[in-house]
Amino acid sequence: xxxxxxxxxxxxxxxxxxxxxxxxxxxxxxxxxxxxxxxxxxxxxxxxxxxxxxxxxxxxxxxxxxxxxxxxxxxxxxxxxxxxxxxxxxxxxxxxxxxxxxxxxxxxxxxxxxxxxxxxxxxxxxxxxxxxxxxxxxxxxxxxxxxxxxxxxxxxxxxxxxxxxxxxxxxxxxxxxxxxxxxxxxxxxxxxxxxxxxxxxxxxxxxxxxxxxxxxxxxxxxxxxxxxxxxxxxxxxxxxxxxxxxxxxxxxxxxxxxxxxxxxxxxxxxxxxxxxxxxxxxxxxxxxxxxxxxxxxxxxxxxxxxxxxxxxxxxxxxxxxxxxxxxxxxxxxxxxxxxxxxxxxxxxxxxxxxxxxxxxxxxxxxxxxxxxxxxxxxxxxxxxxxxxxxxxxxxxxxxxxxxxxxxxxxxxxxxxxxxxxxxxxxxxxxxxxxxxxxxxxxxxxxxxxxxxxxxxxxxxxxxxxxxxxxxxxxxxxxxxxxxxxxxxxxxxxxxxxxxxxxxxxxxxxxxxxxxxxxxxxxxxxxxxx
Amino acid sequence: xxxxxxxxxxxxxxxxxxxxxxxxxxxxxxxxxxxxxxxxxxxxxxxxxxxxxxxxxxxxxxxxxxxxxxxxxxxxxxxxxxxxxxxxxxxxxxxxxxxxxxxxxxxxxxxxxxxxxxxxxxxxxxxxxxxxxxxxxxxxxxxxxxxxxxxxxxxxxxxxxxxxxxxxxxxxxxxxxxxxxxxxxxxxxxxxxxxxxxxxxxxxxxxxxxxxxxxxxxxxxxxxxxxxxxxxxxxxxxxxxxxxxxxxxxxxxxxxxxxxxxxxxxxxxxxxxxxxxxxxxxxxxxxxxxxxxxxxxxxxxxxxxxxxxxxxxxxxxxx
Numbered sequence: 001x002x003x004x005x006x007x008x009x010x011x012x013x014x015x016x017x018x019x020x021x022x023x024x025x026x027x028x029x030x031x032x033x034x035x036x037x038x039x040x041x042x043x044x045x046x047x048x049x050x051x052x053x054x055x056x057x058x059x060x061x062x063x064x065x066x067x068x069x070x071x072x073x074x075x076x077x078x079x080x081x082x083x084x085x086x087x088x089x090x091x092x093x094x095x096x097x098x099x100x101x102x103x104x105x106x107x108x109x110x111x112x113x114x115x116x117x118x119x120x121x122x123x124x125x126x127x128x129x130x131x132x133x134x135x136x137x138x139x140x141x142x143x144x145x146x147x148x149x150x151x152x153x154x155x156x157x158x159x160x161x162x163x164x165x166x167x168x169x170x171x172x173x174x175x176x177x178x179x180x181x182x183x184x185x186x187x188x189x190x191x192x193x194x195x196x197x198x199x200x201x202x203x204x205x206x207x208x209x210x211x212x213x214x215x216x217x218x219x220x221x222x223x224x225x226x227x228x229x230x231x232x233x234x235x236x237x238x239x240x241x242x243x244x245x246x247x248x249x250x251x252x253x254x255x256x257x258x259x260x261x262x263x264x265x266x267x268x269x270x271x272x273x274x275x276x277x278x279x280x281x282x283x284x285x286x287x288x289x290x291x292x293x294x295x296x297x298x299x300x301x302x303x304x305x306x307x308x309x310x311x312x313x314x315x316x317x318x319x320x321x322x323x324x325x326x327x328x329x330x331x332x333x334x335x336x337x338x339x340x341x342x343x344x345x346x347x348x349x350x351x352x353x354x355x356x357x358x359x360x361x362x363x364x365x366x367x368x369x370x371x372x373x374x375x376x377x378x379x380x381x382x383x384x385x386x387x388x389x390x391x392x393x394x395x396x397x398x399x400x401x402x403x404x405x406x407x408x409x410x411x412x413x414x415x416x417x418x419x420x421x422x423x424x425x426x427x428x429x430x431x432x433x434x435x436x437x438x439x440x441x442x443x444x445x446x447x448x449x450x451x452x453x454x455x456x457x458x459x460x461x462x463x464x465x466x467x468x469x470x471x472x473x474x475x476x477x478x479x480x481x482x483x484x485x486x487x488x489x490x491x492x493x494x495x496x497x498x499x500x501x502x503x504x505x506x507x508x509x510x511x512x513x514x515x516x517x518x519x520x521x522x523x524x525x526x527x528x529x
Numbered sequence: 530x531x532x533x534x535x536x537x538x539x540x541x542x543x544x545x546x547x548x549x550x551x552x553x554x555x556x557x558x559x560x561x562x563x564x565x566x567x568x569x570x571x572x573x574x575x576x577x578x579x580x581x582x583x584x585x586x587x588x589x590x591x592x593x594x595x596x597x598x599x600x601x602x603x604x605x606x607x608x609x610x611x612x613x614x615x616x617x618x619x620x621x622x623x624x625x626x627x628x629x630x631x632x633x634x635x636x637x638x639x640x641x642x643x644x645x646x647x648x649x650x651x652x653x654x655x656x657x658x659x660x661x662x663x664x665x666x667x668x669x670x671x672x673x674x675x676x677x678x679x680x681x682x683x684x685x686x687x688x689x690x691x692x693x694x695x696x697x698x699x700x701x702x703x704x705x706x707x708x709x710x711x712x713x714x715x716x717x718x719x720x721x722x723x724x725x726x727x728x729x730x731x732x733x734x735x736x737x738x739x740x741x742x743x744x745x746x747x748x749x750x751x752x753x754x755x756x757x758x759x760x761x762x763x764x765x766x767x768x769x770x771x772x773x774x775x776x777x778x779x780x781x782x783x784x785x786x787x788x789x790x791x792x793x794x795x796x797x798x799x800x801x802x803x804x805x806x807x808x809x810x811x812x813x814x815x816x817x818x819x820x821x822x823x824x825x826x827x828x829x830x831x832x833x834x835x836x837x838x839x840x841x842x843x844x845x846x847x848x
Contacts, residue, residue, distance in 0.1 A: 058698070063805040063808075063809070064616075064623070064627075064797075064801065064802045064805045064806070065613060065615035065616045065805050065806055065809050065811055065814075066616065067616045067617065067618070146579070147583050148580075149580055149583065149584060153577070153580065154577065201617075213702070215702065215797070216616060216618075216623075217797070217801065217802070217805055218700060218702070218797040219700050219702065243698060243700050243795065244795065245698060245795050246792065246795075247792050247793055247795070249682060249685075249793070250685065250697065250698060250792075250793055250794065250795055253682075253685045253686070253689055253690050253697040253698075254689075254697050254698045254795075256690045257685075257689040257690050257693055257696065257697045258693070259689075259696050259697060259698055260698075445577050445578065
């Protein structure tokens with residue numbers, strides 16, 4: 001970088017030169033606008049976050065029935081607020097790697113069955129106590145208790161024993177799992193004093209913000225925890241606030257009107273309008289969430305792979321992506337994972353809409369008559385429209401789809417995972433193993449495609465215990481290929497998290513794992529002075 | 530005040546209480562036939578059979594319905610509304626703040642809309658069939674005809690986004706300075722005013738016009754009284770009963786029917802609280818809120834009844 005550019009970009013960062021002037025001079029020096037912009041944001045970052053002030057988020061996904069107990073966190077508001085006051089053992093970085101937080105070091109035995117986590121010394125809880133290995137064990141105990149209502153119960157079932165010794169936590173698993181550290185990044189596993197056994201709703205952990213306001217379904221507030229163990233590394237604003245705004249229009253208006261600095265869940269259909277508002281930046285990132293069409297592989301007529309293949313080939317994924325998500329997503333390939341996951345092979349051929357081939361497979365399957373597809377507004381935004389578009393593309397292949405629109409009430413209890421062909425959503429998991437073992441092994445409760453293949457189960461277990469990354473990657477590729485060509489899953493698209501930040505918000509780093517910078521938006525962003 | 534009035538009032542109140550008990554039975558029965566169950570709804574897509582069974586047992590969902598009804602009624606009579614199934618919080622405490630918010634918003638909206646509606650109604654009568662009458666009626670009817678969310682969004686668009694005079698989200702909280710609170714509720718109060726204005730205005734106009742046909746109004750005119758004093762002294766007192774009725778009906782609406790406005794302006798009132806808990810099948814909360822709403826309706830209707838009796842000499846002094 002030329003000295004002059006460097007000098008100029010620093011002048012912009014300190015407010016002595018306008019952005020426009022900078023871009024003009026940069027162009028005069030023969031620098032492209034895109035590169036000049038990069039320089040600018042680098043300079044702004046180098047200038048350092050602005051400390052203090054109040055950062056406000058307007059978020060969808062909060063109800064007056066919510067509680068602070070991290071075990072019961074399901075909605076977006078609690079998720080984001082939990083990341084502000086809670087501290088975890090490890091955290092998932094935007095690039096898919098793990099960052100150690102309360103766990104200072106994590107190591108395993110060569111067979112990936114015994115895991116040892118060294119607990120960082122001197123981390124303080126909001127109530128002044130020091131985080132100990134016993135607190136960590138108590139937290140894991142509370143979440144993995146058979147009677148627990150914790151949403152993390154499922155992923156902790158592989159734990160056989162755990163104990164605290166000194167500043168170490170030693171965990172033995174029933175089966176080898178190379179991904180064990182990733183499981184500890186689950187957002188429910190907020191470390192609480194005595195595991196939250198005394199009062200799970202106290203909102204006490206070791207995160208950057210202390211809970212000051214807890215009004216379920218209305219607003220939440222926090223103030224910077226003076227003894228936060230990472231000091232000023234994150235948690236730049238002195239105070240944070242989350243206002244629950246479930247109405248999409250109200251949320252956008254609040255951002256435009258400057259009452260909040262950031263919002264989540266911008267609807268794809270208004271993104272282009274919101275983009276034009278001065279000062280507002282759309283923050284979208286490809287995620288791991290997808291919207292499946294689930295077929296039961298063990299129920300007629302879907303027990304016939306030719307029919308399943310016909311139904312897969314008859315889907316016009318590009319059209320669905322374009323019309324339902326307005327392009328804010330990426331096409332699916334009939335597997336539950338995508339390039340947002342570590343160890344994903346990008347060379348798997350993309351399945352395309354092919355009505356002729358679909359018709360061929362349909363004929364081969366010998367099926368006749370219409371096929372009943374169940375959908376509902378609650379499956380995902382636009383699910384009813386998606387079913388109708390799919391009906392039309394199937395018609396081009398000579399396949400008749402009958403659509404049944406189910407009521408949203410009871411959809412998750414009566415239709416999803418109960419009826420043989422229905423629409424649904426999956427939020428994605430931290431690793432490929434987690435995704436496959438949650439829904440695509442014979443024993444999984446949530447096996448919503450009834451994909452029960454002993455040989456596939458074996459592949460999942462083998463990959464889970466493999467510590468050699470290259471071998472693992474190859475194994476995941478094999479699994480994906482089987483699933484893609486024989487599974488009961490049709491994936492039209494993966495979604496994107498579309499958030500928006502308002503005027504003067506700096507420091508935003510999108511995270512494919514979750515919305516709002518993986519929940520850390522309020523902790524890592526700051527307001528321009 | 531004579532004893533026949535007291536008797537009438539006592540009768541109305543007793544009837545009201547009876548009605549409330551009947552409503553409580555209905556509410557309880559109604560919540561029993563909602564599809565799905567609360568355990569499933571709390572856990573959603575993330576439910577496993579084990580966690581479902583654990584939760585059901587813990588919530589006491591396995592007892593027979595009549596036992597749960599009497600347990601509940603007994604609690605309500607002693608001021609204990611129970612705890613919310615979904616959050617485990619005391620319902621009376623969580624409703625307290627929200628009920629106050631709802632009443633406050635309703636009160637402010639009523640404070641603007643009722644006098645405004647009556648004055649506009651009087652003006653419309655005074656200048657009936659002229660352009661003033663037509664303008665008032667036209668505007669009021671137009672504002673009522675638009676759906677609430679449309680009016681809400683229009684107000685947000687102009688006052689919050691374009692001109693940035695008032696906040697578009699009305700999050701109020703305990704200990705909020707009074708002026709800030711007033712500023713926060715300005716837009717929802719305005720939206721509610723626009724929604725309820727027309728009915729009260731039209732009713733005032735119609736009731737007074739009705740009275741204006743009477744012989745004594747003609748007499749008053751012949752006496753040479755000014756149009757306004759005729760309306761004020763002779764017509765209004767005799768038209769007050771239907772006006773009170775419609776005012777009470779709208780007050781009830783302001784308290785129990787404002788879910789849409791609450792959602793648009795993110796106002797922490799009863800409506801949003803109810804909707805959140807209906808979707809979670811949180812039966813105790815739904816029952817408690819339903820009962821409070823019913824009580825509000827019944828009370829306001831009793832007040833309207835009694836007020837019309839008191840305002841009407843023929844009912845006041847029955848032969």
